[in-house]
Amino acid sequence: MNVINELQSLQDVKYRDFQSKLIPTIEKSTIIGVRMPDLRKLAKKIDEKQAQIFMQDLPHTYYEENMLQSILISNMKNYDDCIDHLERFLPFVDNWAVCDCISPKIFTKNTDDLIDKIKLWAKSSHTYTVRVAICLLMKYFLDDEFKVEYLKIATRIxxxxxxxxMMVAWFFATALAKQWDDVIFVLEDNLLDEWTHNKTIQKARESFRITPEQKQYLKTLKKRR
Structure with a gap:
């Protein structure tokens, strides 16, 4: 299978134009214009041998190739292999959409090791490696695996x-919705920079999961110049 040919056969030009506005950090010429459901269907058509060859062939040329790689990594069933492929891929991630697509189900069974990886990635000098770290922290460590100490990973950034x-703000807005009593101190104690602090409040106040009383209290915590 020629992956690029497959992707080009699924092209939607109007969708490409729409995507290019949402992802201004990459050149429009690198976007083919393939919708997510079609990318997921294509990922299922690629057999294991083809997937291995494709995932080793870095860097990719097109945005959709990177999205496809994120999907293939997320579908992997062996944790160690998944981590290996993800760590090889992270330096080549160049936009928020590819970051946020990464969500391997196998991570739920390996959170003890994953949190150590997240701590390491959060210290990276590469923008999107840090974003992936906080995105995974949000996806896997705000429910049953939540610990207050993990908040430091994000507050130290x-x-x-x-x-x-923006990812840090999204993380804390979600954390407030899920673990209000254990998270509100982050804003009360001014542990974030001003922009991220205020953006967290904005996003939390836009959430349906935050009560009216909580939203009113958040308003009082906004930093004003």
């Missing part, structure tokens, strides 16, 4: 990168 700070 100081970045000038919009896509890092």
């Amino acid at each position: 100081r970045s000038e990168e919009y896509y890092v700070n």
Whole structure:
């Protein structure tokens, strides 16, 4: 199977134009325009041998190739293999959409090791490796695996990168919705930079999972110049 030919056969030009506006950090010429359901169907058509060859062939040329790689990694059933492929792939991730697509089910069974990986990735100098770290922290460690100490992974991040700070704000807004009593101190004690602090409040106040009383209290915590 020629993956690029398959992707081009699924092209939707209007969708390509739409995607290019959502992902301004990559060149429009690298976007084919393939919808997510079609990418997932294609991933299922690729056999294991083809998948291994495709995932080793880095860097990719097209955005959809990177999305396809994220899907293939997320579908992997062996944890160690999944981590190996993810760590090889992370340096080549160049946009928020590919980051946020990474969500291997196998990670739920290996959280003790995963949290150590997340701590390491969160210290990376690569913007999207850090974003992946916080995205995975949000996906896998705000429910049964939640620990207050894990919040430090995100509070310690100081970045000038919009896509890092937005992810941190999204993480804490979600954390407030799920673990309010254990998370609100982050805002009360001013543990975030001003922009991320206020963006967290904005996103939390937009959430249907935050009560009206909580939203009103959050409003009082906003930093004003």
